[in-house]
Amino acid sequence: MADNSPFKNILQSTALLQYILEANAYRREHEQLKELRESTIKKFDSTSVMNVPVDEGLFLSMLLKLMNAKKTIEIGVFTGYSLLTTALALPSDGQAGVDHKINFVEESQALVALNDLLNDGKEEEFDFAFVDANKSEHIKYHEFLLKLMKVGGVIAYDNTLWLGSVALSDDAVHEDLKENKSYLQ
Numbered sequence: 001m002a003d004n005s006p007f008k009n010i011l012q013s014t015a016l017l018q019y020i021l022e023a024n025a026y027r028r029e030h031e032q033l034k035e036l037r038e039s040t041i042k043k044f045d046s047t048s049v050m051n052v053p054v055d056e057g058l059f060l061s062m063l064l065k066l067m068n069a070k071k072t073i074e075i076g077v078f079t080g081y082s083l084l085t086t087a088l089a090l091p092s093d094g095q096a097g098v099d100h101k102i103n104f105v106e107e108s109q110a111l112v113a114l115n116d117l118l119n120d121g122k123e124e125e126f127d128f129a130f131v132d133a134n135k136s137e138h139i140k141y142h143e144f145l146l147k148l149m150k151v152g153g154v155i156a157y158d159n160t161l162w163l164g165s166v167a168l169s170d171d172a173v174h175e176d177l178k179e180n181k182s183y184l185q
């Protein structure tokens with residue numbers, strides 16, 4: 001979320017966010033994640049980048065390590081910032097790199113992939129899930145994930161606070177959104 005964000009009302013705390021990023025998050029970002037973030041910005045332009053922000057990546061990483069998560073599921077990959085964050089946070093079992101930690105399912109419909117996992121007998125196998133795909137399907141993902149997660153597992157949803165808009169008046173949100181219709185997609 002950069003200074004040039006078009007969401008004037010939604011992002012009232014840009015200065016605070018910038019401080020968090022510069023004083024803390026950027027300094028702790030893994031080298032490969034930095035490379036991925038920069039090449040994503042180069043390829044798609046900075047205003048349309050959908051990767052999770054650096055501070056959120058660090059939070060996910062901390063959560064995974066605290067939980068000692070071993071098996072996770074991610075819905076909504078884009079260029080893989082949160083996926084690589086997760087892979088780097090999982091234990092390596094003595095092997096180098098992260099390839100062996102990722103089973104990428106190339107399926108444009110997450111609901112199909114989730115259903116396949118259940119049909120393959122993966123019930124109660126996952127410690128952690130991160131959901132960052134089609135927002136209107138979140139509730140359906142949730143129903144599948146409840147079956148796929150172990151008891152005590154954690155399901156994390158991106159955009160839960162919707163850039164802070166949940167705390168704003170409808171008028172303020174609409175003022176931002178009318179100029180940024182893509183935000184609703």
Ligand SMILES: C[S@@+](CC[C@H](N)C(=O)[O-])C[C@H]1O[C@@H](n2cnc3c(N)ncnc32)[C@H](O)[C@@H]1O
Nearest residue numbers: 050051052076078080081082108109110133134
């Ligand atoms: C916001 S991006 C994910 C960003 C990613 N978590 C990251 O940090 O780089 C959303 C992704 O979900 C994918 N997506 C949208 N609808 C989907 C669906 N129904 N099934 C699977 N993936 C979907 C999009 O193609 C896009 O890659």
